[in-house]
Amino acid sequence: MLHVFGHKSPDTDSICSAIAYAYLKNQVGEEAKAFRLGETNNETKLVLGRFEMDAPPLLKSVAGKDVVLVDHNEFEQSADDIEKANIVEVIDHHKIKFSWDKPIYMLVMPVGSTATIIAKKFIWKGVKIPQEIAGILLSAILSDTVIFKSPTTTEEDREVARELAKIAEIEDIEAWGVEMFKAKSAISEKSAREMIYNDYKTYDFSGRKVLIGQLEVVDDGEVLKRKEEIMEEMKKVKEEEGLFAVLLLVTDIMKEGSTALLVADDVKPFEMAFNVKFENGQAWLVGVMSRKKQVVPPLECVFKN
Ligand SMILES: [Mn+2]
Numbered sequence: 001m002l003h004v005f006g007h008k009s010p011d012t013d014s015i016c017s018a019i020a021y022a023y024l025k026n027q028v029g030e031e032a033k034a035f036r037l038g039e040t041n042n043e044t045k046l047v048l049g050r051f052e053m054d055a056p057p058l059l060k061s062v063a064g065k066d067v068v069l070v071d072h073n074e075f076e077q078s079a080d081d082i083e084k085a086n087i088v089e090v091i092d093h094h095k096i097k098f099s100w101d102k103p104i105y106m107l108v109m110p111v112g113s114t115a116t117i118i119a120k121k122f123i124w125k126g127v128k129i130p131q132e133i134a135g136i137l138l139s140a141i142l143s144d145t146v147i148f149k150s151p152t153t154t155e156e157d158r159e160v161a162r163e164l165a166k167i168a169e170i171e172d173i174e175a176w177g178v179e180m181f182k183a184k185s186a187i188s189e190k191s192a193r194e195m196i197y198n199d200y201k202t203y204d205f206s207g208r209k210v211l212i213g214q215l216e217v218v219d220d221g222e223v224l225k226r227k228e229e230i231m232e233e234m235k236k237v238k239e240e241e242g243l244f245a246v247l248l249l250v251t252d253i254m255k256e257g258s259t260a261l262l263v264a265d266d267v268k269p270f271e272m273a274f275n276v277k278f279e280n281g282q283a284w285l286v287g288v289m290s291r292k293k294q295v296v297p298p299l300e301c302v303f304k305n
Contacts, residue, residue, distance in 0.1 A: 115140035
Protein backbone atom coordinates (compact mmCIF):
# COMPACT_ATOMS: atom_id res chain seq x y z
CA MET A 1 0.00 0.00 0.00
CA LEU A 2 1.17 3.49 -0.83
CA HIS A 3 1.52 5.94 2.03
CA VAL A 4 0.83 9.44 0.74
CA PHE A 5 1.86 12.43 2.84
CA GLY A 6 2.94 16.06 2.76
CA HIS A 7 5.61 17.84 4.78
CA LYS A 8 6.09 18.13 8.52
CA SER A 9 4.18 20.91 10.26
CA PRO A 10 1.54 20.31 7.59
CA ASP A 11 -0.37 23.14 5.97
CA THR A 12 -3.68 22.88 4.13
CA ASP A 13 -1.97 22.04 0.82
CA SER A 14 0.01 19.17 2.36
CA ILE A 15 -3.06 17.63 4.01
CA CYS A 16 -5.58 18.15 1.21
CA SER A 17 -3.22 17.13 -1.59
CA ALA A 18 -2.42 13.90 0.26
CA ILE A 19 -6.12 13.08 0.75
CA ALA A 20 -7.02 13.87 -2.86
CA TYR A 21 -4.06 12.02 -4.35
CA ALA A 22 -4.69 8.90 -2.27
CA TYR A 23 -8.32 9.01 -3.47
CA LEU A 24 -7.20 9.31 -7.10
CA LYS A 25 -4.76 6.42 -6.72
CA ASN A 26 -7.53 4.18 -5.42
CA GLN A 27 -9.75 5.19 -8.34
CA VAL A 28 -7.13 4.01 -10.80
CA GLY A 29 -6.64 0.72 -8.99
CA GLU A 30 -3.63 1.43 -6.79
CA GLU A 31 -4.05 0.92 -3.07
CA ALA A 32 -3.16 4.12 -1.25
CA LYS A 33 -3.87 5.92 2.00
CA ALA A 34 -3.26 9.51 3.08
CA PHE A 35 -1.29 10.37 6.22
CA ARG A 36 0.02 13.47 7.97
CA LEU A 37 3.38 14.14 9.63
CA GLY A 38 2.10 16.50 12.32
CA GLU A 39 -0.83 18.32 13.85
CA THR A 40 -3.30 19.96 11.49
CA ASN A 41 -3.58 23.74 11.87
CA ASN A 42 -6.78 25.71 12.51
CA GLU A 43 -7.23 26.61 8.88
CA THR A 44 -7.02 22.98 7.78
CA LYS A 45 -9.48 21.98 10.52
CA LEU A 46 -11.96 24.56 9.22
CA VAL A 47 -11.53 23.31 5.64
CA LEU A 48 -11.95 19.62 6.53
CA GLY A 49 -14.94 20.50 8.71
CA ARG A 50 -16.70 22.40 5.94
CA PHE A 51 -16.39 19.46 3.53
CA GLU A 52 -17.08 16.89 6.24
CA MET A 53 -13.80 15.05 5.98
CA ASP A 54 -11.54 13.64 8.66
CA ALA A 55 -7.88 14.53 9.03
CA PRO A 56 -5.65 11.67 7.86
CA PRO A 57 -3.95 9.64 10.61
CA LEU A 58 -0.53 10.59 11.97
CA LEU A 59 2.36 8.62 10.52
CA LYS A 60 5.24 8.03 12.94
CA SER A 61 7.62 5.84 11.00
CA VAL A 62 7.97 5.21 7.28
CA ALA A 63 10.78 2.64 7.38
CA GLY A 64 10.23 -0.12 4.83
CA LYS A 65 7.03 1.48 3.51
CA ASP A 66 6.15 2.44 -0.06
CA VAL A 67 5.67 6.20 0.06
CA VAL A 68 4.52 9.07 -2.12
CA LEU A 69 5.76 12.52 -1.12
CA VAL A 70 3.43 15.38 -1.94
CA ASP A 71 4.10 19.08 -1.43
CA HIS A 72 7.75 18.53 -0.48
CA ASN A 73 10.86 16.74 -1.65
CA GLU A 74 13.58 17.75 0.83
CA PHE A 75 14.32 15.06 3.39
CA GLU A 76 14.71 17.74 6.07
CA GLN A 77 10.99 18.42 5.72
CA SER A 78 9.91 14.79 5.55
CA ALA A 79 9.51 11.91 7.99
CA ASP A 80 12.52 11.45 10.28
CA ASP A 81 13.32 8.03 8.84
CA ILE A 82 12.48 8.89 5.23
CA GLU A 83 15.77 7.47 4.00
CA LYS A 84 14.64 4.02 5.14
CA ALA A 85 11.41 4.21 3.11
CA ASN A 86 10.87 3.18 -0.48
CA ILE A 87 10.02 6.44 -2.26
CA VAL A 88 8.00 5.72 -5.38
CA GLU A 89 6.64 9.14 -6.32
CA VAL A 90 7.09 12.82 -5.66
CA ILE A 91 4.42 15.39 -6.59
CA ASP A 92 5.55 18.91 -5.73
CA HIS A 93 5.78 22.58 -6.58
CA HIS A 94 8.94 23.46 -4.61
CA LYS A 95 12.53 23.66 -5.70
CA ILE A 96 14.18 20.30 -6.05
CA LYS A 97 16.67 19.09 -3.51
CA PHE A 98 16.26 15.42 -3.98
CA SER A 99 18.19 12.41 -5.06
CA TRP A 100 17.27 8.77 -4.90
CA ASP A 101 19.07 5.62 -5.91
CA LYS A 102 16.33 4.34 -8.24
CA PRO A 103 14.20 5.80 -11.00
CA ILE A 104 10.96 7.18 -9.63
CA TYR A 105 7.91 9.04 -10.90
CA MET A 106 8.43 12.73 -10.23
CA LEU A 107 5.96 15.44 -11.19
CA VAL A 108 7.03 18.97 -10.36
CA MET A 109 5.38 22.08 -11.74
CA PRO A 110 6.08 25.73 -10.92
CA VAL A 111 2.50 26.48 -9.85
CA GLY A 112 1.02 27.98 -6.69
CA SER A 113 0.04 24.77 -4.94
CA THR A 114 0.44 21.02 -5.11
CA ALA A 115 -3.37 20.88 -5.17
CA THR A 116 -3.29 22.49 -8.63
CA ILE A 117 -1.12 19.62 -9.92
CA ILE A 118 -3.32 16.99 -8.25
CA ALA A 119 -6.46 18.50 -9.83
CA LYS A 120 -4.73 18.32 -13.20
CA LYS A 121 -3.90 14.67 -12.60
CA PHE A 122 -7.60 13.90 -12.11
CA ILE A 123 -8.28 15.50 -15.47
CA TRP A 124 -5.41 13.67 -17.22
CA LYS A 125 -6.58 10.35 -15.79
CA GLY A 126 -10.21 11.07 -16.67
CA VAL A 127 -11.33 10.61 -13.08
CA LYS A 128 -14.32 12.61 -11.88
CA ILE A 129 -13.54 14.90 -8.95
CA PRO A 130 -16.11 14.44 -6.17
CA GLN A 131 -17.58 17.60 -4.67
CA GLU A 132 -15.77 17.36 -1.32
CA ILE A 133 -12.42 16.63 -2.99
CA ALA A 134 -12.95 19.66 -5.25
CA GLY A 135 -13.68 21.70 -2.10
CA ILE A 136 -10.49 20.74 -0.28
CA LEU A 137 -8.32 21.14 -3.40
CA LEU A 138 -9.76 24.61 -4.00
CA SER A 139 -9.11 25.50 -0.36
CA ALA A 140 -5.51 24.32 -0.63
CA ILE A 141 -4.98 26.54 -3.68
CA LEU A 142 -6.47 29.53 -1.83
CA SER A 143 -4.26 28.82 1.17
CA ASP A 144 -0.97 28.42 -0.71
CA THR A 145 -1.55 31.35 -3.07
CA VAL A 146 -2.85 33.62 -0.26
CA ILE A 147 -6.11 34.01 -2.21
CA PHE A 148 -4.14 34.50 -5.46
CA LYS A 149 -2.10 37.40 -3.96
CA SER A 150 1.18 35.56 -3.63
CA PRO A 151 3.69 36.01 -6.47
CA THR A 152 3.74 32.21 -6.74
CA THR A 153 0.23 32.33 -8.24
CA THR A 154 -0.03 31.29 -11.88
CA GLU A 155 -2.81 31.45 -14.45
CA GLU A 156 -3.10 27.68 -14.10
CA ASP A 157 -3.96 28.04 -10.40
CA ARG A 158 -6.73 30.51 -11.22
CA GLU A 159 -8.14 28.33 -13.99
CA VAL A 160 -8.09 25.15 -11.93
CA ALA A 161 -9.61 27.02 -8.96
CA ARG A 162 -12.50 28.25 -11.10
CA GLU A 163 -13.26 24.69 -12.26
CA LEU A 164 -13.00 23.30 -8.74
CA ALA A 165 -15.29 26.03 -7.38
CA LYS A 166 -17.98 24.96 -9.86
CA ILE A 167 -17.76 21.33 -8.77
CA ALA A 168 -17.63 22.28 -5.08
CA GLU A 169 -20.52 24.72 -5.58
CA ILE A 170 -18.64 27.60 -3.97
CA GLU A 171 -19.90 30.83 -5.46
CA ASP A 172 -17.76 33.38 -3.66
CA ILE A 173 -14.20 32.02 -3.75
CA GLU A 174 -12.72 35.20 -2.23
CA ALA A 175 -15.10 35.17 0.74
CA TRP A 176 -14.25 31.55 1.51
CA GLY A 177 -10.55 32.42 1.26
CA VAL A 178 -10.89 35.28 3.74
CA GLU A 179 -12.81 33.05 6.15
CA MET A 180 -9.96 30.52 5.95
CA PHE A 181 -7.31 33.18 6.62
CA LYS A 182 -9.18 34.42 9.63
CA ALA A 183 -9.04 30.91 11.08
CA LYS A 184 -5.36 30.66 10.21
CA SER A 185 -4.42 33.97 11.76
CA ALA A 186 -6.30 33.45 15.01
CA ILE A 187 -2.98 33.85 16.79
CA SER A 188 -4.09 35.57 19.97
CA GLU A 189 -4.34 32.25 21.82
CA LYS A 190 -0.98 31.04 20.52
CA SER A 191 2.12 30.85 22.67
CA ALA A 192 5.37 32.30 21.29
CA ARG A 193 6.60 28.77 20.63
CA GLU A 194 3.43 27.88 18.75
CA MET A 195 3.93 30.96 16.57
CA ILE A 196 7.47 29.86 15.65
CA TYR A 197 6.39 26.30 14.89
CA ASN A 198 3.03 27.27 13.36
CA ASP A 199 4.31 26.80 9.81
CA TYR A 200 8.04 26.20 9.71
CA LYS A 201 10.63 24.53 7.58
CA THR A 202 14.26 23.83 8.31
CA TYR A 203 16.75 24.43 5.53
CA ASP A 204 20.34 23.42 5.12
CA PHE A 205 22.18 26.32 3.50
CA SER A 206 25.65 25.02 2.67
CA GLY A 207 25.88 23.25 6.04
CA ARG A 208 24.18 25.98 8.08
CA LYS A 209 20.77 25.02 9.38
CA VAL A 210 18.16 27.72 9.39
CA LEU A 211 14.62 27.36 10.66
CA ILE A 212 12.21 29.64 8.82
CA GLY A 213 8.77 30.05 10.31
CA GLN A 214 5.90 31.99 8.79
CA LEU A 215 2.75 33.50 10.24
CA GLU A 216 0.23 34.85 7.77
CA VAL A 217 -1.91 37.42 9.51
CA VAL A 218 -4.53 40.02 8.76
CA ASP A 219 -2.92 42.48 11.23
CA ASP A 220 0.78 42.12 12.08
CA GLY A 221 0.53 44.54 15.03
CA GLU A 222 -1.12 41.81 17.02
CA VAL A 223 2.01 39.65 16.74
CA LEU A 224 4.63 42.40 16.93
CA LYS A 225 3.41 43.73 20.26
CA ARG A 226 4.69 40.41 21.65
CA LYS A 227 8.08 40.74 19.92
CA GLU A 228 10.27 40.51 23.04
CA GLU A 229 8.63 37.31 24.19
CA ILE A 230 8.80 35.77 20.68
CA MET A 231 12.48 36.66 20.23
CA GLU A 232 13.32 35.11 23.61
CA GLU A 233 11.63 31.91 22.50
CA MET A 234 13.42 32.01 19.14
CA LYS A 235 16.76 32.11 21.02
CA LYS A 236 15.74 29.02 22.96
CA VAL A 237 14.67 27.16 19.82
CA LYS A 238 17.98 28.07 18.15
CA GLU A 239 19.94 26.68 21.12
CA GLU A 240 17.86 23.53 21.47
CA GLU A 241 18.05 22.60 17.81
CA GLY A 242 21.66 23.72 17.31
CA LEU A 243 20.74 26.03 14.46
CA PHE A 244 22.63 28.79 12.70
CA ALA A 245 19.53 30.96 12.76
CA VAL A 246 15.82 31.17 13.42
CA LEU A 247 13.89 33.48 11.11
CA LEU A 248 10.22 34.23 11.65
CA LEU A 249 8.27 35.92 8.88
CA VAL A 250 5.19 37.76 10.04
CA THR A 251 3.39 38.18 6.75
CA ASP A 252 0.63 40.77 6.68
CA ILE A 253 -1.65 39.75 3.81
CA MET A 254 -3.36 43.15 3.78
CA LYS A 255 -0.13 45.21 3.72
CA GLU A 256 1.40 42.67 1.33
CA GLY A 257 4.76 42.35 3.00
CA SER A 258 6.51 40.62 5.89
CA THR A 259 8.20 41.69 9.08
CA ALA A 260 11.24 39.44 9.54
CA LEU A 261 12.31 38.61 13.10
CA LEU A 262 15.77 37.11 13.28
CA VAL A 263 18.03 35.40 15.79
CA ALA A 264 21.29 34.36 14.12
CA ASP A 265 24.96 33.58 14.69
CA ASP A 266 25.58 36.13 11.94
CA VAL A 267 23.00 38.63 10.67
CA LYS A 268 25.08 39.69 7.61
CA PRO A 269 24.00 36.98 5.16
CA PHE A 270 20.37 37.85 5.88
CA GLU A 271 20.98 41.57 5.39
CA MET A 272 22.70 40.84 2.10
CA ALA A 273 20.01 38.45 0.90
CA PHE A 274 17.14 40.85 1.55
CA ASN A 275 19.07 44.10 1.11
CA VAL A 276 17.87 45.49 4.44
CA LYS A 277 19.29 46.37 7.87
CA PHE A 278 18.02 44.41 10.84
CA GLU A 279 17.38 46.62 13.86
CA ASN A 280 17.01 44.75 17.14
CA GLY A 281 16.50 41.64 15.05
CA GLN A 282 13.69 43.14 13.03
CA ALA A 283 13.30 44.26 9.41
CA TRP A 284 10.41 44.99 7.06
CA LEU A 285 10.52 43.08 3.76
CA VAL A 286 8.43 44.98 1.22
CA GLY A 287 6.22 42.79 -0.95
CA VAL A 288 7.55 39.56 0.53
CA MET A 289 4.71 37.04 0.83
CA SER A 290 6.33 33.79 -0.24
CA ARG A 291 9.00 31.96 1.75
CA LYS A 292 9.63 29.60 -1.14
CA LYS A 293 9.99 32.18 -3.86
CA GLN A 294 11.22 35.34 -2.15
CA VAL A 295 13.06 34.22 0.98
CA VAL A 296 14.75 30.87 0.39
CA PRO A 297 16.36 31.57 -3.04
CA PRO A 298 18.22 34.77 -2.03
CA LEU A 299 19.44 33.10 1.18
CA GLU A 300 20.60 30.07 -0.74
CA CYS A 301 22.48 32.33 -3.11
CA VAL A 302 24.21 34.32 -0.35
CA PHE A 303 25.16 31.26 1.70
CA LYS A 304 26.65 29.55 -1.35
CA ASN A 305 29.16 32.37 -1.78
MN1 LIG B 1 2.21 23.73 -1.10
